[in-house]
Amino acid sequence: AQKVTQAQTEISVVEKEDVTLDCVYETRDTTYYLFWYKQPPSGELVFLIRRNSFDEQNEISGRYSWNFQKSTSSFNFTITASQVVDSAVYFCALETSGSRLTFGEGTQLTVNP
Amino acid sequence: EAGVTQSPTHLIKTRGQQATLRCSPISGHTSVYWYQQALGLGLQFLLWYDEGEERNRGNFPPRFSGRQFPNYSSELNVNALELEDSALYLCASSLGQGTTDTQYFGPGTRLTVL
Numbered sequence: 001a002q003k004v005t006q007a008q009t010e011i012s013v014v015e016k017e018d019v020t021l022d023c024v025y026e027t028r029d030t031t032y033y034l035f036w037y038k039q040p041p042s043g044e045l046v047f048l049i050r051r052n053s054f055d056e057q058n059e060i061s062g063r064y065s066w067n068f069q070k071s072t073s074s075f076n077f078t079i080t081a082s083q084v085v086d087s088a089v090y091f092c093a094l095e096t097s098g099s100r101l102t103f104g105e106g107t108q109l110t111v112n113p
Numbered sequence: 114e115a116g117v118t119q120s121p122t123h124l125i126k127t128r129g130q131q132a133t134l135r136c137s138p139i140s141g142h143t144s145v146y147w148y149q150q151a152l153g154l155g156l157q158f159l160l161w162y163d164e165g166e167e168r169n170r171g172n173f174p175p176r177f178s179g180r181q182f183p184n185y186s187s188e189l190n191v192n193a194l195e196l197e198d199s200a201l202y203l204c205a206s207s208l209g210q211g212t213t214d215t216q217y218f219g220p221g222t223r224l225t226v227l
Contacts, residue, residue, distance in 0.1 A: 044218060099144070099146070100171065
């Protein structure tokens with residue numbers, strides 16, 4: 001069975017602070033994909049990044065960076081110099097066979113001015 | 114390029130009625146997925162359609178059903194509505210079976226059962 005755990009239910013920071021969202025996953029499959037999605041108050045899930053299980057290279061995209069470590073089954077997401085517009089619920093997700101996404105519980109990030 | 118679209122935005126029904134939700138995928142995508150986001154239950158996989166066929170189903174009762182049309186759009190039907198069916202229903206699309214494409218989501222339909 002697949003499982004994704006986002007232990008941080010809510011995080012509150014002040015603008016310009018760096019913030020890291022944690023994600024730990026469980027799967028017995030050797031081939032899998034990891035994702036991060038952002039859900040603003042409007043409700044739509046916005047795709048942020050996808051990683052396959054064979055690519056542990058970290059990635060940086062502007063203020064966003066992702067740290068994938070197979071040894072600890074973690075796929076953490078860092079926002080540098082946070083902004084008010086980053087306020088949203090962030091979901092980590094896992095896809096193995098069957099094309100279904102297994103989501104974590106989500107982390108509500110609030111960035112205060 | 115247009116994203117995934119869903120209709121209606123909001124739907125209010127009473128217990129026991131039937132609800133029909135619609136989804137149009139991104140052009141060129143043949144797979145459509147349905148997810149339920151209910152309060153306290155998180156995002157749960159409902160159904161996956163590809164090329165008109167149901168390919169996978171989540172742990173939901175048979176009163177949740179759907180279909181995919183030749184133009185790859187999809188309908189989700191929920192029969193005999195119960196109060197706990199109140200949720201945001203999200204549709205996603207991807208390039209399809211045999212690919213490893215990302216699922217892109219629509220804005221959702223918020224279903225309220227009174």
